[in-house]
Amino acid sequence: MAHVLGQNQYGKAETRLVRITRGGTRHEVKDLSVSVALSGDLDDVHLSGSNANCLPTDTAKNTCYAFAKQYGIGSAEEYGIRLARHFVDDVEPIHRARIRIEEYFWDRIRTPGAQGRFIGSEEVGHSFVRRGSEVRTAEVVWDGSALQVVSGLHGLVVMNSTDSEFWGYIKDRYTTLQEAYDRVLATEVTARWRHSFTGAPGQPEPDWDACWAEVRRHLLEAFAETYSYSLQQTLHAMGIRVLDHVPGVDEIRLQLPNKHHFVVDMAPYGLKNENEVFFAADRPYGLIEGTVHREGTVPVIPVD
The missing domain is CATH 3.10.270.10 (Urate Oxidase;)
Incomplete structure (x- = not known):
């Protein structure tokens, strides 16, 4: 009986990434978990063990970090689109990329004013507190068209x-x-x-x-x-x-x-x-x- 390789994909899941933008005394924090799934001309990887068309999952992880440094993270969607386009447009065997992102929120900590009262309290530019259980998500899929x-x-x-x-x-x-x-x-x-x-x-x-x-x-x-x-x-x-x-x-x-x-x-x-x-x-x-x-x-x- 003949066997057929069906739909398949591979990638790096849950890459934890924190990007701090240091604008003087006021910093901005982006805290993400990024999962990359790639599909394309990958039959030989499964059928013969040839890795000629296989981009290492470690490279996918490194790309997440590098893009955060090179381009910053304006939003989860914008960052995900840039990653998805890169994997499909720049890695020839890859025809489809799916990027899933979870973003965790950090709020600035407020401290008492100079007189020790909370009247006129100020936000500290570099101190944050994690906000509850709510998580922002984004999923981007790009197939070249x-x-x-x-x-x-x-x-x-x-x-x-x-x-x-x-x-x-x-x-x-x-x-x-x-x-x-x-x-x-x-x-x-x-x-x-x-x-x-x-x-x-x-x-x-x-x-x-x-x-x-x-x-x-x-x-x-x-x-x-x-x-x-x-x-x-x-x-x-x-x-x-x-x-x-x-x-x-x-x-x-x-x-x-x-x-x-x-x-x-x-x-x-x-x-x-x-x-x-x-x-x-x-x-x-x-x-x-x-x-x-x-x-x-x-x-x-x-x-x-």
């Missing part, structure tokens, strides 16, 4: 303490969940959105940082402003809010785990719990996923 850029975030934890219900659902012999007409709705948002930008000649490149901030703002506003009858309804509202307000985005995929908050039964203690004290369960959890895209476009963001 078409560019695909998917921005995103994960670890964005949000909660509505009211304006959420869940009732009218299917009930069978295994259903124990009680209907809720005023519940806590909390989730940890993972979002990925695909830009219409394809890198075609003459097509202006977006302001990646501004676009990312705008999408994040609309996700938060939609979550806060939606009276929710289900997390699915909230997901849809968040998706259409982004597409309605950010014309450069064609598709957004959301993953929303339901971070359940169950009302604690205080009757055994002789107390009445009026929707005030909750048990925050971390697992198992409902996982709500969905894609919202513009009519006439084909969704391409994969389900991970």
